[in-house]
Amino acid sequence: MTTAHGAVETPAFMPVGTQGAVKGVTHRDLESLGAEILLTNTYHLYLRPGDDLIARRGGLHRFIGWTRPILTDSGGYQVFSLAARRTIDEQGAHFRSHLDGSAHSLTPETATDIQARLGSDIAMVLDECLAHPADAAAARHSMQRTLRWACRARDRFLALRDGLVPDVIVSNPGQAQFGIVQGSVFPELREESARHTVDVGFEAYAIGGLSVGEPIDVMYDIVSRTAPCLPADRPRYLMGTGTPADLVEAVARGIDLFDCVLPTRVARNGLLFTRRGRLQIKAARYARDPRPPDDGCRCYTCRTFSRAYLRHLFAAQELLAYRLNSLHNLTFYADLMADLRAAIERGESRAFVENALASFREGVDAPSY
């Protein structure tokens, strides 16, 4: 995938820098572990420090000091999940800030304007995030609204690109815009949404509205049914997913791009992902364990520290615990994607997927191979 700030090898996982920073690590850490693209949240940066301030500082890349590609979400998901007293109508979403209660509106047009000011390399359209479960009628109604919003967002994006909106600073003239497929858990709605979203015409396409509480096999089935409806020559982005197993399963179904707060959020709670499954570092059995979390891992944490020390840091609530755990989990995700790319190039992706999923199930305390 090529962007205005360089190429990204796919399949790729995007660490989430919600407010312009990934919790627990530095940009330098991200670069050294091989992260090629960062996701930041439009809702948070719009409220603080503000998209106008960032535009006047030269855009998001310069403001946060990150030189590689950045994808921004539309802000819609946070509005639906975080904002107070939100209402949605055909125009858009109307809400109050979770920070100070101030009133705001997010429409297909303003979500596009805000991301233009931020100057991300990839902007997302505003979509309606339907709660799960939803019946077929509600899902169809919401999917169709998301399609109407997609048309408005694309029109605005092209107007900004053509310089027809003089009062909006366009920080990154090379910005791309991705459409989003909705339709809840209904395959025929997903296929209809995909077909019409592709008709609108975006640089690439995402699958939204999954990982919202539906059974895991339902998610895999929807991905299997939806991915083939999206252009094979454009990256396919599965939004907000997931576990290491989810990523492997989704790549096997044609997904190229992922984002999720999971690896950093659970790291701060002491959960480490390894090639042999999950490791809860606070467990008493690690108090005297001289082994690294994952003896197959190249990260600074695994190269330098024992489970015994990491358990001590976590028990003592040292900041270093959150940092070392996050650095490991993000490295694990980056290496899993790199291994998948290599397997795909070798034509051995099926065998890799089966072996990886089996290895995750083995358990971290299984005897070392």
Place this chain on the structure above:
Amino acid sequence: MTTAHGAVETPAFMPVGTQGAVKGVTHRDLESLGAEILLTNTYHLYLRPGDDLIARRGGLHRFIGWTRPILTDSGGYQVFSLAARRTIDEQGAHFRSHLDGSAHSLTPETATDIQARLGSDIAMVLDECLAHPADAAAARHSMQRTLRWACRARDRFLALRDGLVPDVIVSNPGQAQFGIVQGSVFPELREESARHTVDVGFEAYAIGGLSVGEPIDVMYDIVSRTAPCLPADRPRYLMGTGTPADLVEAVARGIDLFDCVLPTRVARNGLLFTRRGRLQIKAARYARDPRPPDDGCRCYTCRTFSRAYLRHLFAAQELLAYRLNSLHNLTFYADLMADLRAAIERGESRAFVENALASFREGVDAPSY
């Protein structure tokens, strides 16, 4: 100063890794900013994860993954300031853990044994930490008890070194032991304490019981009167101090070694030390400021990020704010010590001291030179 884990250029500042980690930074950060020696707190490591566990893991260096010199305090200061329901008698200090209320005693002998198990390169004797202010009689009584404890601690240290205490694991046979001068704010008590502590005979000597609330000029005066009473061919360690100005003033009075939580603690509160004085990163005037905190600083924070971004991170309470601020303050302290060493070697320490103190007073928002 040479230790079992290598040499330390003096004057030197020791970052404080209270529980075996310096808050907000990694060991790798500390090495790259030039920290040659780390201080860790015996009280905390004794309670969690325990000195016996650390000894059985091969000692503190191996347990925490730090290969350079380590100094451990005696645990006395934390017992006096942190522990619950503490009593002190001639035998030692008796207290309850701040973690679980369990009962413990810290004596000159057990403080020496615990540090032998930890295997630090420099162990400190247990001293009585008198509250300020204290009258001359109380100060004399406490200083004399500290002298009696020093004799007991040295006897124990030598017995451990000679292998006469078989039930204590000695993790670092090359460990040194420093004595501590007390005497509150009374010059004659300080001189008497120094003379007798030197008579006991330690590898080197520290000045304790300062920076406890006395006026700053009183502290400088006591340092001026005490340092000359300590051997010129051994490092002189001023415990628990201080601000950049304090370090410069104390080096000018013959001090070689410092430790303080100040640079990391205030960093987590948004205070940055610079060559031009103090910078409160949360101030509104930095919201759009593209300059680094200190344009004369080589640290990752100053090389990479603007005051505007650092202010945003702090306002958003991002972990990265604590990390970048701590990295800067520790680099500032390390470079201040390096600049002092260079000035001393050039025979220009007096001019350096005057210029540094004047520069700190200029104010960070003064026009750049």
